[in-house]
Structures are given as C-alpha cells and as structure tokens.
Amino acid sequence: MESRNRTFENLPGDKRERVLAEATREFAEHGYHQASVNRMVQRLGIAKGSLFKYFGSKQGIFEYLFSQTVAEFKKPLKAIRDDESGDLFERIERTLLAGAEFVTAHPLVYGIYLKMVYQQGFPMRDTFLGEIRTASDKYLRTLVANAAATGQLRPDIDQGMAALHLDAVMDRFLQSCAVPALNPGGGDIPDRETTRTRARAVADFLRRGLGAHSANSEEHRCR
Amino acid sequence: MESRNRTFENLPGDKRERVLAEATREFAEHGYHQASVNRMVQRLGIAKGSLFKYFGSKQGIFEYLFSQTVAEFKKPLKAIRDDESGDLFERIERTLLAGAEFVTAHPLVYGIYLKMVYQQGFPMRDTFLGEIRTASDKYLRTLVANAAATGQLRPDIDQGMAALHLDAVMDRFLQSCAVPALNPGGGDIPDRETTRTRARAVADFLRRGLGAHSANSEEHRCR
Amino acid sequence: MESRNRTFENLPGDKRERVLAEATREFAEHGYHQASVNRMVQRLGIAKGSLFKYFGSKQGIFEYLFSQTVAEFKKPLKAIRDDESGDLFERIERTLLAGAEFVTAHPLVYGIYLKMVYQQGFPMRDTFLGEIRTASDKYLRTLVANAAATGQLRPDIDQGMAALHLDAVMDRFLQSCAVPALNPGGGDIPDRETTRTRARAVADFLRRGLGAHSANSEEHRCR
Amino acid sequence: MESRNRTFENLPGDKRERVLAEATREFAEHGYHQASVNRMVQRLGIAKGSLFKYFGSKQGIFEYLFSQTVAEFKKPLKAIRDDESGDLFERIERTLLAGAEFVTAHPLVYGIYLKMVYQQGFPMRDTFLGEIRTASDKYLRTLVANAAATGQLRPDIDQGMAALHLDAVMDRFLQSCAVPALNPGGGDIPDRETTRTRARAVADFLRRGLGAHSANSEEHRCR
DNA sequence: AATGAATGAGTCTTCATTCAT
DNA sequence: TATGAATGAAGACTCATTCAT
Numbered sequence: 001m002e003s004r005n006r007t008f009e010n011l012p013g014d015k016r017e018r019v020l021a022e023a024t025r026e027f028a029e030h031g032y033h034q035a036s037v038n039r040m041v042q043r044l045g046i047a048k049g050s051l052f053k054y055f056g057s058k059q060g061i062f063e064y065l066f067s068q069t070v071a072e073f074k075k076p077l078k079a080i081r082d083d084e085s086g087d088l089f090e091r092i093e094r095t096l097l098a099g100a101e102f103v104t105a106h107p108l109v110y111g112i113y114l115k116m117v118y119q120q121g122f123p124m125r126d127t128f129l130g131e132i133r134t135a136s137d138k139y140l141r142t143l144v145a146n147a148a149a150t151g152q153l154r155p156d157i158d159q160g161m162a163a164l165h166l167d168a169v170m171d172r173f174l175q176s177c178a179v180p181a182l183n184p185g186g187g188d189i190p191d192r193e194t195t196r197t198r199a200r201a202v203a204d205f206l207r208r209g210l211g212a213h214s215a216n217s218e219e220h221r222c223r
Numbered sequence: 224m225e226s227r228n229r230t231f232e233n234l235p236g237d238k239r240e241r242v243l244a245e246a247t248r249e250f251a252e253h254g255y256h257q258a259s260v261n262r263m264v265q266r267l268g269i270a271k272g273s274l275f276k277y278f279g280s281k282q283g284i285f286e287y288l289f290s291q292t293v294a295e296f297k298k299p300l301k302a303i304r305d306d307e308s309g310d311l312f313e314r315i316e317r318t319l320l321a322g323a324e325f326v327t328a329h330p331l332v333y334g335i336y337l338k339m340v341y342q343q344g345f346p347m348r349d350t351f352l353g354e355i356r357t358a359s360d361k362y363l364r365t366l367v368a369n370a371a372a373t374g375q376l377r378p379d380i381d382q383g384m385a386a387l388h389l390d391a392v393m394d395r396f397l398q399s400c401a402v403p404a405l406n407p408g409g410g411d412i413p414d415r416e417t418t419r420t421r422a423r424a425v426a427d428f429l430r431r432g433l434g435a436h437s438a439n440s441e442e443h444r445c446r
Numbered sequence: 447m448e449s450r451n452r453t454f455e456n457l458p459g460d461k462r463e464r465v466l467a468e469a470t471r472e473f474a475e476h477g478y479h480q481a482s483v484n485r486m487v488q489r490l491g492i493a494k495g496s497l498f499k500y501f502g503s504k505q506g507i508f509e510y511l512f513s514q515t516v517a518e519f520k521k522p523l524k525a526i527r528d529d530e531s532g533d534l535f536e537r538i539e540r541t542l543l544a545g546a547e548f549v550t551a552h553p554l555v556y557g558i559y560l561k562m563v564y565q566q567g568f569p570m571r572d573t574f575l576g577e578i579r580t581a582s583d584k585y586l587r588t589l590v591a592n593a594a595a596t597g598q599l600r601p602d603i604d605q606g607m608a609a610l611h612l613d614a615v616m617d618r619f620l621q622s623c624a625v626p627a628l629n630p631g632g633g634d635i636p637d638r639e640t641t642r643t644r645a646r647a648v649a650d651f652l653r654r655g656l657g658a659h660s661a662n663s664e665e666h667r668c669r
Numbered sequence: 670m671e672s673r674n675r676t677f678e679n680l681p682g683d684k685r686e687r688v689l690a691e692a693t694r695e696f697a698e699h700g701y702h703q704a705s706v707n708r709m710v711q712r713l714g715i716a717k718g719s720l721f722k723y724f725g726s727k728q729g730i731f732e733y734l735f736s737q738t739v740a741e742f743k744k745p746l747k748a749i750r751d752d753e754s755g756d757l758f759e760r761i762e763r764t765l766l767a768g769a770e771f772v773t774a775h776p777l778v779y780g781i782y783l784k785m786v787y788q789q790g791f792p793m794r795d796t797f798l799g800e801i802r803t804a805s806d807k808y809l810r811t812l813v814a815n816a817a818a819t820g821q822l823r824p825d826i827d828q829g830m831a832a833l834h835l836d837a838v839m840d841r842f843l844q845s846c847a848v849p850a851l852n853p854g855g856g857d858i859p860d861r862e863t864t865r866t867r868a869r870a871v872a873d874f875l876r877r878g879l880g881a882h883s884a885n886s887e888e889h890r891c892r
Numbered sequence: 893a894a895t896g897a898a899t900g901a902g903t904c905t906t907c908a909t910t911c912a913t
Numbered sequence: 914t915a916t917g918a919a920t921g922a923a924g925a926c927t928c929a930t931t932c933a934t
Contacts, residue, residue, distance in 0.1 A: 618841065
C-alpha cells in the first residue's frame with residue numbers, strides 16, 4: 001500500500017534532498033498543473049519510473065513535499081505560543097520574526113503556499129489550507145484571548161476582529177519578506193537587521209490600533 | 224486587420240455577455256493555463272472556431288476580458304479621487320465601499336486577479352499588474368499627500384509607509400469581501416449593511432494607526 | 447451550374463484583375479494547400495462569401511487562374527511554330543526569348559507552375575501538366591522533325607533524344623530567368639539585352655551539340 | 670538534453686527503419702506542410718507521443734531524415750572527386766551513374782528534394798539547399814578547373830558557364846531517372862543498362878558542347 | 893530497485909466551406 | 914448580389930502514467 005514512500009525514505013539522504021529540492025523548485029516556479037514531472041526527472045537525471053515509484057503520482061510528490069514543510073513551519077510558532085513572556089505585541093513581533101525567517105529560508109515553499117491560496121485545482125488544497133488556517137486562527141485567538149484577559153487589548157474591540165487584523169497585517173508582512181526572493185528583480189532581499197526593524201514597526205502599528213490605553217506608551221502621552 | 228474584435232462586437236448583446244461570462248468563469252475556476260477553450264465552447268454550445276474568430280487566441284480572450292474589467296474598476300475610484308470632501312479616512316472608507324461593491328459584483332474577475340498576482344505564466348501578467356499597481360500607488364499617494372498637507376496624518380510617519388499600510392489593509396479587506404463568493408462553502412456572503420460596518424471599522428483602525436492627534440474620536444481629544 | 451464564373455465575369459474589369467492578381471500572388475507564395483482563402487479576401491477587402499460565389503471553391507479559383515494563363519502562354523509559341531523562317535536553332539532562340547518574356551512578365555504564375563511540377567496534391571495537377579507537356583512535346587517534335595527533314599540535325603542522333611535535350615536546356619534557361627524575380631535577393635533581374643545574349647549562347651550550345659556538321663559554322667572549321 | 674534522438678537511436682533497427690521509411694513516404698507524397706504526423710503514426714501503428722519523443726517535432730522528423738540522406742548522397746561523389754583517372758567527361762559520366770544509382774535507390778528522398786527546391790516553407794530549406802548547392806558547385810568547379818588545366822575544355826568558354834551547363838544537364842538527367850519512380854504510371858523504370866547508355870549519351874552531348882577540339886570522337890580528330 | 897519506451901486523451905489553433913440576412 | 918458569422922474536422926504537440934525489461 002504505502003510501500004511507495006518506504007522506497008523513497010530508504011534512499012541515501014542526499015539523493016532524497018536533491019529530489020525534494022528539485023520538486024519544490026518545479027512547483028514553486030510553475031504551480032501545480034503547469035509543473036512538469038518530465039522536467040523534474042530530466043533535471044534530476046533519474047528515470048521517470050523512479051519518481052512514480054517513490055510517490056505514486058504527481059499529486060503524491062506534492063503532498064509529501066507540502067505536508068513535510070508545514071510541519072517544519074509550525075515548530076517555532078509552537079515555541080512562541082508556549083513561552084508567555086512579553087505582552088501581546090512583543091509576541092506578535094517574535095512571531096513575525098519567526099515567520100520572516102522561515103519565509104526567507106524557504107521562499108519557494110512559501111511561493112507554493114501563495115499560489116495555492118489563490119488557485120483552485122491544487123490537490124488537497126482544501127485540506128492543506130484548512131489545516132493551516134485553523135492552526136493559524138487557533139494560534140492567534142490564543143494569543144488574543146490571553147492578552148484580553150490581562151487587559152492589553154482595547155476594550156471596545158471584538159476579539160475576532162482583532163485576530164483578523166493581526167492576521168491581515170502579519171500576512172502582508174510575510175509577503176513583503178518573500179516577494180524579493182520570489183520575483184527576481186523585484187527588489188533587494190532585506191538583511192536581518194532591516195527585517196527586525198520592520199517587524200518592530202509593524203508590531204507598533206498594531207499596538208497603536210489594537211492596544212489598550214493608546215498606541216505606544218511613551219510618545220502619545222498628551223503631555 | 225482588426226477584424227477579430229469587430230466580429231465579436233457585432234454580436235448581439237446577450238450572446239456577447241454569455242460568452243464573456245463563460246470565459247470569466249473558466250479563467251476564475253482554473254487560472255490561465257488550466258482553463259480550457261474546449262470546455263468554454265462546449266458549455267456555450269458554439270463552435271470552437273467561433274471563439275477564435277472573436278479573440279484570435281486563448282490569450283486574446285483573456286486580455287479582452289481583463290482589460291475591459293480593469294477599466295470598469297477604475298471608474299468609481301476616479302470619482303473619489305476628484306471629490307475632495309471629507310478627511311483621508313472618510314475617503315478611504317468610500318474607497319473600500321467602492322472596492323467591495325465591485326468585488327461583490329464581479330467576484331470571478333477578482334478571483335482571476337488574485338490568481339494572477341500569485342501565479343507566473345499569465346499572459347501580459349507584468350503589463351496588467353504593473354498597470355494596476357501603478358494606478359493604485361498613484362491613487363493612494365495622492366490621497367496621502369493631500370491629507371498630509373492638511374495635517375491629517377501623524378507627523379512622525381513616512382508618507383510612503385502610510386500608503387503601504389493603507390494598501391495592505393485595504394487589500395485584505397477586499398479579499399475578505401470576495402472570499403465567500405469565490406470559495407463555495409467558505410462562509411456567507413455579507414450583506415450591504417455588514418460591509419458598510421466593516422469598512423467603517425477598517426477605516427477607524429487605520430485612522431487610529433496613522434491619523435494625527437491619536438486614534439479614535441473621543442480619546443484623542445487631548446483634553 | 448456554371449453561374450459561378452458568370453458572376454465573376456460580370457464584375458467590373460479592374461476588380462476582376464485585382465482578384466486574380468491577389469489569388470496568383472497567394473498561390474505563388476504558398477503553393478496550393480498552404481494558400482489561404484482567408485488571406486486573399488482579407489487583402490482584397492471583400493467578403494469571403496463573394497469569392498466562393500465567383501469560383502465555387504478554392505480549387506475553382508486555382509483552376510480558373512491557371513487555365514487562363516496557360517492559354518496566354520501558348521499564343522507566342524503558336525506564332526513561332528507557324529513562322530518557318532530561320533533554321534531550328536534560330537527558332538529555338540526565338541522560343542527562348544518568348545518564354546523569357548512571359549516568365550519575366552508573369553513570374554508568379556511561373557512560380558506556381560514550378561511548384562506544381564514537383565508537388566503532388568495540386569488540383570488537376572495531372573490534367574494541367576499533361577496538357578502542358580503534351581503541347582510542349584508536340585511543339586518541339588514539330589520543330590525537330592522539320593529540321594531533320596532539311597538536314598539541320600546531326601544524322602546520328604535520335605529525334606526523341608534531341609527533343610529531350612532541347613526541352614532540358616530550355617527549361618533550365620527559363621528557370622534561370624525566373625529565379626531572380628521569384629526569390630527576393632536571389633540575384634539581379636537581368637535586363638532585356640542580357641537575356642537576348644544568353645538566349646543566343648544557349649542556342650549556340652545546342653547547335654554545337656545537336657546541329658549537323660559541327661557546332662557553329664566559323665570557329666570549328668579545322669582549318 | 671539530447672534525449673530525443675537517443676530514444677530513437679536506442680530503438681531496434683527494424684523499427685527505426687520502418688519509422689524512417691514511413692516518414693519519408695509521407696513527406697515525399699505530400700511535401701512538408703501537407704504531410705500529416707497523424708497519418709504517419711496511424712500507418713506505423715504507434716502512438717503519436719512516441720514520434721514526438723523520437724524527434725521532438727514534425728520539423729525534427731524532417732531534418733533527421735534529410736540530413737541523414739544528404740550525407741549518404743555525398744559519399745560516392747567524394748570518391749569520384751578523388752579519383753582523377755579519365756577525362757572530364759568520363760568523370761561526369763561516372764557522376765551521372767552515381768547520381769542515377771542513388772536516385773533509383775531512394776526515389777522518395779529525391780522527390781522530397783525536388784519539392785523542396787520549388788517550394789518555400791520547408792524547414793531549414795535555405796540551410797539544406799545552400800549546403801547542397803555549395804557542395805555541388807564546389808564539386809563541379811573542381812572538375813572543370815582540373816579539366817581546363819589539362820586542356821580538355823574549349824578555350825573560348827568561361828569555366829563558370831561550363832559548370833552551369835554541366836549542372837543543368839546533369840540535373841535534368843537525374844530527374845529523368847527519378848520521374849518514373851515518382852509518378853506512378855509516368856513511364857517504366859529504366860534498367861541499369863539503359864541508364865548506362867543514357868549517361869554515356871549525355872556525357873557525349875556535353876563533350877561535344879564543351880570539350881576541346883570539336884565534339885565527338887571521329888569528327889574532331891582534325892586530320 | 894531502476895529504467896525509459898509506449899501510450900492516448902487532451903491542449904490550442906487553422907481554414908475551407910455554408911447559409912441566413 | 915454581397916456579406917460575414919458559424920461550423921467542425923483536422924492539424925501539431927504535451928504529459929502524467931504504465932509496464933516489460
């Protein structure tokens with residue numbers, strides 16, 4: 001039944017990585033349907049039959065690839081969720097940095113994710129995206145609920161609405177991190193320091209819009 | 224010469240609309256490459272040759288469709304840009320409503336736009352997106368510059384940064400309007416009143432983050 | 447039945463000529479199958495239906511065109527055949543000049559002829575070519591027989607063989623006249639004087655190979 | 670990479686030959702554009718994809734076929750060029766025989782060549798024909814120059830003109846050899862002896878027109 | 893376990909021809 | 914008589930998938 005992936009997992013580690021890297025590249029460059037198994041095997045220099053032996057089908061390749069990466073993406077977030085130090089917006093800032101790091105390290109996988117979001121016809125699209133969204137929603141709601149309980153949030157704002165705003169702005173932030181790596185010639189890839197500064201600015205913007213009191217503690221004190 | 228679109232434009236109005244609607248649907252459902260001219264003509268019940276007579280090529284169909292809609296999208300924005308009544312955030316609110324209206328009326332076209340953003344391989348992608356981005360950027364910068372000149376903006380914020388934030392949040396707002404219509408089962412389509420309320424909330428959020436004084440009307444009245 | 451060509455022949459003379467010229471050009475440029483009725487009507491600026499009204503079919507266009515021109519080609523040859531002045535090789539020379547004139551005046555039609563010779567799939571190919579070959583053969587045999595009767599031909603040569611040689615060399619001569627006009631950039635189009643000189647050279651070459659005595663009267667006299 | 674022809678060349682020899690024979694037949698019967706890949710695979714009883722795997726494209730099929738044959742055609746000519754025994758006209762005679770042999774063995778390929786000469790739109794037409802013409806021209810000029818140097822040529826004739834005449838007559842000779850095989854019902858295919866006789870006749874004709882002294886062996890012995 | 897030749901449904905596109913207006 | 918929209922068979926070509934070696 002699933003003797004397929006067994007075959008793949010018995011492969012020497014470097015070959016396994018080459019295969020995954022090539023597949024990732026192909027899907028990132030062309031999306032799912034436009035990706036070509038022919039090109040993959042040609043570039044890998046292995047037989048077409050082998051790839052099908054490993055994964056069973058084109059869809060199998062994609063699923064293996066994507067699920068693996070989703071798991072990797074979740075790790076740092078779990079750490080942040082469990083470390084309750086700092087207020088909501090500091091944790092958001094840490095989240096942004098973790099996301100930026102992942103997106104910078106795996107721009108292609110992130111590119112696949114973006115394509116998948118706005119494209120039907122990806123295999124398991126609903127499954128994958130649903131999983132991601134549920135996780136993301138749960139994650140943010142946890143943070144928000146925590147913050148609300150300790151009075152860090154403007155009292156007049158709905159928690160769901162707050163989570164939505166967080167999601168919107170964070171999402172956009174990640175995209176801005178990934179775009180330069182995805183579109184060659186789409187601007188310079190920002191260095192770590194720049195990313196850090198931007199993450200802080202975004203967190204401040206959110207604090208100002210959603211935080212209790214007013215925005216950032218020092219500046220807005222009306223004399 | 225330009226006999227292609229002549230043929231199409233000489234068609235009876237209702238047939239023309241059926242053709243465009245079907246093509247829109249196909250591209251919205253499958254993206255560009257995966258869209259099938261065969262399916263289009265089959266569903267339309269017309270001969271394959273006819274569609275090619277009208278538009279010359281698959282790409283021709285797409286371009287006709289898209290450019291036509293871009294033009295339509297720009298109209299209400301132009302009106303808002305030229306009507307200078309209200310402060311920046313009220314105009315933003317009007318913009319959001321105009322966008323929401325368009326996106327609700329043409330969810331499929333908007334879906335195509337979203338696919339195009341995150342997918343390479345669309346014909347004329349760079350041309351179309353470039354045009355849209357330039358227009359959007361110019362539009363927002365005009366609004367922001369106007370607001371800054373009359374002291375509506377926090378003085379410590381860069382105008383470019385402000386435009387970026389506006390863009391990010393508005394963009395997400397539009398997506399939230401369109402998603403239910405795009406993904407069947409992705410939630411209920413919001414009615415007009417709900418949309419109006421949300422637009423106001425988003426505008427307020429932006430006012431709080433970017434506006435002069437402080438954020439929402441009561442609090443920031445510093446005494 | 448043949449109300450078709452009636453329609454065409456009732457057309458104003460200049461329109462008729464434009465139609466024929468355009469059709470000739472199309473067939474000359476692309477051969478029969480690759481010729482496009484679409485292109486013809488587009489360039490002519492008339493309706494597709496009209497052309498089919500005139501000629502019934504693509505094949506009809508071609509046949510009308512070709513048969514008309516064949517008739518025109520035969521005229522000067524008839525004159526030469528009936529004017530018995532001069533020896534065989536002088537008449538050959540006159541024939542070459544007549545051919546050259548036609549070929550220079552109607553290079554496109556000649557181009558069609560050449561394509562037809564080496565290509566199957568032309569409508570009526572066998573009919574047309576058969577007609578032409580029969581005519582050509584009869585024409586040359588008449589000339590040769592005449593010459594043989596008056597002792598102008600080497601006695602050791604077969605009349606059929608002689609006709610073949612005449613045909614070969616004349617054919618090549620015509621091609622050399624037409625090639626520059628057919629292949630743009632294939633060399634300069636020779637002026638009348640040059641053509642005349644060449645025709646004389648070819649005739650002399652033939653006289654030398656086929657004529658009685660030896661070749662040209664003065665030179666080869668072994669003192 | 671170059672996996673296309675690898676696939677084809679790895680095929681069992683008899684299948685390879687069947688494929689090439691069928692393709693040759695198709696191109697010979699219909700010319701390039703009118704040739705149908707569909708028909709080829711149908712007659713071969715193989716899948717369409719296979720043919721494209723082998724050659725990449727219709728044009729690829731043609732190029733493979735043609736270039737292979739050109740190479741084969743050149744071989745015997747090279748031998749004649751390097752064997753300097755005999756006078757010019759004897760070598761011409763040998764050339765004619767070699768050509769006749771090839772043309773009789775591969776009438777279809779020769780048919781393709783003839784079509785190509787008079788038809789635009791063949792892929793690589795200019796490349797292929799240019800190559801052939803250059804080779805032919807070089808070949809004949811070598812022979813003619815050689816002959817002139819040893820006084821075998823009429824002194825009053827230009828060497829270029831002589832080469833042209835040789836080319837014209839030889840060309841026609843080859844055509845006369847091939848035509849019966851090409852046009853079913855176009856006459857009987859001549860046997861070897863007949864061909865030999867004809868080649869000698871043509872060579873004599875040329876000797877008479879171009880050779881030093883005078884023409885045929887008896888007469889020109891001037892005394 | 894690895895190979896790579898074979899498959900065939902599916903892609904976009906062209907074009908001669910017809911016929912209602 | 915002239916028009917030009919409609920037709921659909923046929924064209925070249927792609928590609929995920931299978932299977933004998």
